[in-house]
Amino acid sequence: MFPISSELIFKVALRSEALLTLPRWNKGTAFTKEERKSFGLTGRIPSRVNTLDEQCDRAYDQLRSVDSPIRMNSFLQSLKEQNWVLYYSLLSRHLKELTPIIYTPTEAEAIANYSHLFRRSEGLFLTFSDQDSMEEDFLEQTRGREIELIVCTDAEAILGIGDQGVGGIGISTAKSVIYTLMVGINPSKALSVTLDVGTDNETLLNDRLYVGWPSRRVRGVEYDKFIDKFVQLIRKYQPHCLLHFEDFGVTNAQRLLELYRNEHSVFNDDIQGTGAVTLAALMAAVGVTKSKLADQRYVIFGAGSAGLGITTQVRDAIMLADGVSREEANKKFYLVDRFGLIKQSLGPDKIRAALQEFVRPDEEWAGVLTNDAGEVELLEVVRKAQPTVLIGCSTKGGAFTERVVKAMKKGCERPIILPLSNPSKLVEVDPKDANDWTEGMALLATGSPFPPAKMPNGKDYVIAECNNALIYPGLGFGAVLSQSRQMTDGMIIAGARRLAALSPALKDPDSGLLPDFQDAPAANFEVAIAVAEQAFDEGIQGVSWSKEEVRTKAEEKQWKPVYGRYEYDDHGAK
Known part of the structure; x- marks a missing residue:
């Protein structure tokens, strides 16, 4: 997959056991005969020289013999501690399959234990x-x-x-x-x-x-x-x-x-990354419906870090893209948490300071049915607000009931429904059900991977995975590349806009709102280019080269999991 570059030459001062025990430099059985002689490795490694392809095949066969995700996680962690190039090359070849093993959801179990x-x-x-x-x-x-x-x-x-x-x-x-x-x-x-x-x-x-x-x-x-x-x-x-x-x-x-x-240059993935990938999905969705972000009415179910991050990110994009004032943009959002709709009468003990901009006035909700605690629950919010966008980040599995989804469908032709909670057992609605309840008219993206849903015409509707990993590495790399002094809202929105432009749904409405996860590296690279270019536009870059060089510099900067050629240097590793 990744060819050895004849130009990749490293001066290395390590020898023998020290070279084999550092994962940054260890090649295992891929050390050449010449390297084995130069670095005192002859006799420390079996005689045959393996290619990286052969090493990956062996490691993958070993991995497939493991009987549970958590043990696969442990195996891969052990591999990382032995050989970086082999570890990253293996993951790159099986990206979609192995990312859930080294990241969410399996990593949660590894962390808990x-x-x-x-x-x-x-x-x-x-x-x-x-x-x-x-x-x-x-x-x-x-x-x-x-x-x-x-x-x-x-x-x-x-x-x-x-x-x-x-x-x-x-x-x-x-x-x-x-x-x-x-x-x-x-x-x-x-x-x-x-x-x-x-x-x-x-x-x-x-x-x-x-x-x-x-x-x-x-x-x-x-x-x-x-x-x-x-x-x-x-x-x-x-x-x-x-x-x-x-x-x-x-x-x-x-x-x-x-x-x-x-x-x-500070970044919070739970707030900004979640907000950015959701914004990209929404930009793609409004591209399908030929509307604007400012035309939508948003109900956000779950007002924690993720929910607030999504709200502020989309609000800022509405202001920037559609020229709407902050006050008017805030009015397009209805936030719902465990106390129901965030409205004035909840009081300061139930409303965090960060939510104040989005508090709804009580007079809007006069006569609306409440529960015994006087709270306006999700179904009544949907009936009253008639949202075009319903986003879930509550970890309340099944919260988007058939009644909620059908009430939303009454208010708009093509509801945009994004049940984003992870893992899949906590998702607010199974996308298959949402698709059925809207007669195939919903535009859907989820936080966990789901199989395609059947449309009334028998075609498959691809459920996009609204995974932060589709965008946050690109946002970060753009900032690193440009050495920007800040990670600005403009940079994040530029990255989200670039990801949205890659949406398969813009060419085929039955395709996913976001690129397939297997294409995440290519998508993130394009996001990084947009972010770095925006840093130049805002004049906050810390590099001496020009905006026109962004793509070339990005390509040069990327580390690839390939073996270079080692030359012994007793003056120190480089």
Whole structure:
């Protein structure tokens, strides 16, 4: 798949056992006869020289003999610890099949069992109780390295399974792997971090094998000081890297993003990545219906980090693309959470500060049926608001009932329904049912993969997977490529617009609203180009070359999982 480049030559100072134990440099049985002699490997490896293709075939055969996803995850983790090129090459060849093994949903199980599966550390662990040595610990891992990407988590809201303490390092490393797979971020220039501020997970606190700091979560001022100390170290020592926040809790995610996004190139995938890929699906959908984002009425079911991120991302796009004021754009959204519709009479104890812009006035809902608690539930919101777009990020499986979907269909010809909750058992509606209940008129995308649905005419309707991995690596790579000082709303919208332009549905309405996941690397590359070009347009790039060189520079920068030729150099590895 990836040919060996005759120009890929590395000067390497390592020899013998040291070379075989570092996954960045190890080739296993692919070391040539000449390399084996030069590096003292003759006799350490069986005689036959294998190609990378042969190694991938062997590894894939071994993987297929494993009997469960979590064991496959462990096998692949072990492979990564042995040989980076083989690991990434294998994943690239079986991208659609293996991404769910090394990422969601299987990685959630690996994280939940992190302390019991623990074999070898990976990444950087910064612990609240050891914060006096944070700078020293950070520099020990990064000194002399050019870091382009830092993915960090405090592990309070991991992949739908909540607080996982120190096991959150698994989501940081998984996200870093996706960046490499999709856009070619060099794994040696990525750093995965867990910010261990304790855990409120009783199971972990009572587990004698738990490997993290066995303390209740630190919150408030002390938490903020700890996070700020970490961010300031990055700004001081790695000023051009992208800082990716992942799976922070709802009380901190948006707040930290707003606090630092004007100081550094900061990105939160749960908020901005989810918002961006959903925006791309919506842009594709309105392209099919020949309408505009500003023409829609939006009901967002689930007002946590993801729901709010989607709302603000789409709102900002409406303002930018359709010239609508912020106030008018806000009025197009109806947010529903566990207290029902977000409206004035809920009171401040039930409405987070970040939701204030989207609070509906009570007078709008006079006479609307409420439950015993006086809350307006989803069905009544749909009946009253007559949305054209219904988005679910609630993890409330089956919440989009037949009555809800049919009530929506009464108000518009082609309802846009995006049940995005993961995993599939938590999806708000099975897309097959939504398709049937709307007589094949719904435009659908889901957060988990689903098979095609049958249209009334017998054709298959492809259900797009609204997966963040279709866009966040491209957003990040665009920022890294341009060394932008910020990740701006304009850059994110430019990336979403480029992804939407790749929608198969624009050519065939029965095709998916987003590219197939197998095409995610090509899609992300185009997203990265759009993001970097937008950084130039906004004048926030930190590179000396021109906008016209973006595509060439992007191609040159991508790391590929191929073996180069090694030459021994006792003055140091390069």
